[in-house]
Amino acid sequence: MKITFLGGGSFGTALAKAMTQNGHEVMLWERNEERVREVNEQHTNGKYLQGIRLPESLRATVDLGEALNHRDMVVLAVPSSSIREVSGKIKPYLSGDEIIVSIAKGVDPKSLKPLSQTIFEVLDKDPVILSGPSHAEEVAQGLPTTLVASSRNELAMVRVQEAFSSNSLRVYRNHDLMGVEIGGAVKNIIALAAGISDGIGYGDNAKAALMTRGMTEIIRIGEKMGAETETFYGLTGIGDLIVTCTSMHSRNRRCGILIGQGKSMDEATKEVGMVVEGIKATQAFFELAKKYNVEMPITDAVHQILFEDVTPRDAVINLMNRELKRE
Template identity: 55%
Template sequence: MSHVAFLGGGSFGTALGILLANNGCEVSIYDRKKSVVNDININRKNDKYIKNLNIPKNVTAYNDLDETIKDAKFIVLSVPSHVIRAVSSSLKDKISEDVVIISIAKGIEEGSNLRLSQVIEEELPNNKVVILSGPSHAEEVAFDIPTTVVVASRDLDAANKVQDLFISKNFRVYTNDDLVGVEVGGAVKNIIALAAGVCDGIGYGDNSKAALMTRGMAEIVRIGIKLGGNPETFLGLTGMGDLIVTCTSLHSRNRRAGFLIGKGESTEEAIKDVGMVVEGIKACKAFYEIKEKLNVEMPITDVLYKILFEKKDPKEAVVALMEREKKNEIYY
């Protein structure tokens, strides 16, 4: 079977590494923290990110990048969106053109507002890029709980190879050639999940969350179509599926951060308390800029931006959202 290298030994990278090892692959994981590398290699655990793991023996961790990627046929970028460019750049002149690059981050590059596949392609223009997305919390994938995801690429042959690589009895993988839709859905749902957490933190109920998720989906579709995505993609795993799981799950760091903000914490305090990257905060800033430039109406994103970056009171923000001028439900 294939040798697959993971760059980043966090929760999702480790979970997928276990999955591929159980599929028969030789898996290597690069992490800059020696404690993570030692925990994987010696204890067959990764307690920093997920407790009670049993990591197979065909998973090996390294502190050395060159050793990690040696002879790899697939490289998985299992790092947050804000370091995708740097990590991609670190692979220049180190890998051949037949190595497929897989990204599992869900976000937008801050500053350029490029989708992550575009960032990777700028740094590694000769390699095929595949995005893996969908409702897939690491804490469940790691313990073989049934999960379904989608892999998207401009090269369907590459997507098919990645589908074959990951698919298993409890991990079903679909393909999709709508790279724009898959990436936009995966990024914007984090914004809506943050907002859902804010509502939970304030103390609102099921009616509020249902309304937020439904109108949040309208924003995903609206901006996604404007950027060139297929409307049907947003009704699938990377749109509706990921939106549901991220807005409702206790595993969701975006929802958790929003909950803390709804309880009265500042953005900075919430990030510190969550202790991991909260992609929705960066995505909110990026899509606020994108929607302003393209003149796309995204009222939830708009008020969340004001909460996160202009210190608007969350309850006042909800009032402003509810008191907007009346509209027809269906419009794009």
Template identity: 55%
Template sequence: MNLNKVCFLGAGSFGTALSVMLAKKGIEVAIWAHSNNTIEDINLRRENIKYLPNIIIPNNINAYSDMECAIKDSKIVVLAVPSHAIRDVSKKASKYINKDQILVTVAKGLENKTFKRMSEIIKEEIPISEVVVLSGPSHAEEVALDIPTTVVVASEDMNAAKIVQDVFMSNKFRVYTNSDIIGVEIGGACKNIIALAAGISDGIGYGDNTKAALMTRGMSEIIDIGVKLGGKRETFNGLTGMGDLIVTCTSMHSRNRRAGILIGEGLSAEEATEKVGMVVEGIKACRAFYELKNKDNVSMPITDTLYKVLFENKDPKYGVYELMSRDKKDEQNIE
């Protein structure tokens, strides 16, 4: 296996941005994509026009339609597809992966119905390889422009995490390790719900006070469900919890926030997703965590309200009214 070659399965914005970052370090990058147009754009025009426009693709990045060819000789294989596609792509890749290759997932979400984390799904489909999760506050647009960014990699195998740390680390892209893979994945998935709610608040026309309240109480919900599922409380105070929440709730790079703004302005979830033009993970995550919180009896009032806005046509303004009108509570003793 060649540590100087990394394969990306998926040619979305974040996978492409990470590819560009690694290529600038002199690493050979292979990208597998299912769209021939995207492959042509990368190989011939040296730009991913659909997902990461105006970023020059270095010559040591090559795109392939043949998954086996892309994976061959790569020490690290990054699954850079949306959460709902992780299982299918893992199944397709399983016949080409060997035990010496390290699998990395950058998807943030839970599988509907099973509530399984991305690393669990990959391990089920490709049990012979170690799985590492890369997560944190990292907009693709900024990573591609070499804007200083910090992320965390987590795994059950810390040796695998450290190899990924070494390969991805640069003076513009700082990588920490963390052994709490559950906490890292739950933080990355659940914060999209709060970002969507923050966007709706912006779309309605509410201010910074409202967003600060949503982020603060939303962080509490993330911690409560994360600890219930086996994550460590301190993980959620780090990059994949608080860090990711801040960047996703406040930036127009965030597709979750952008979709939320459109919903707050009166569009349906489907219309907002179509207008954003990319997968809005917060919508899928809201359904999964709503069902999960009911199953595990965890109080998540923001998630509960957002679910009703997205899937039961509740008026967002009335949802905020209900949240503000709940019974009085003590902040130090909230259940």
């Protein structure tokens, strides 16, 4: 297949590498001209994937028209906050036959809708959401990874599953699009909380509690928004939560650690050097919890730390001293 990845970040580049090795003709579109030259001439992307050699046949371009010319599949590998803008930019270049894939994990920050709905509104096409427990660094190294493809378009979902699967990538299908998207978005909030806990110096007990009660929050808001509970016990729920809360590859956890150590949100994100989706997700689900009248105390606590000048230790004390109840 002829596949274009829009965005030269870590996960987009890692998947572009994997798809090139799968035998597909892959192009990477990137706004940064220096990064495009690096990919084409040095076959690396040092800012996002240090020490990884990219295939020589993987080509990059800053020309959107070139990137989208006669493509079978277009992968939106940009942050959730850019999905609407980028979808609008590519619309004039699409023929209508392309499969649209999104690997972003979040919701539209303006409408608070799942990204699949934003893409459909702009492009009038059902996208495939590709999600799951998958750090870019491990995908780029060819380490075994599982993903989940979800869409209202059955044929597109199957084609994505077939195109991305390999000896190191196994892709499942799941028709619960809402559940796949909610799990991928909210787990970033819990990963921020887990990182903050680590940064303060708390132990495994605290992290286990955050992850477990965090899963409760994911299920609560997911069910209210129309998701199937079973989805959250799978790869895009508990699977993604585990990997994001426990690994130093996780930019959300790393950002949380820095905040727990006393740095501001801005200082922490600057040091991480990449988009921290959990911050936008915290803003979005703080509002969605109020809209759907869902109790999400961990999300509230992270919101207090990020946007309400509450110290991490005070936020934890507030959590621990909530009204006692049954589990």
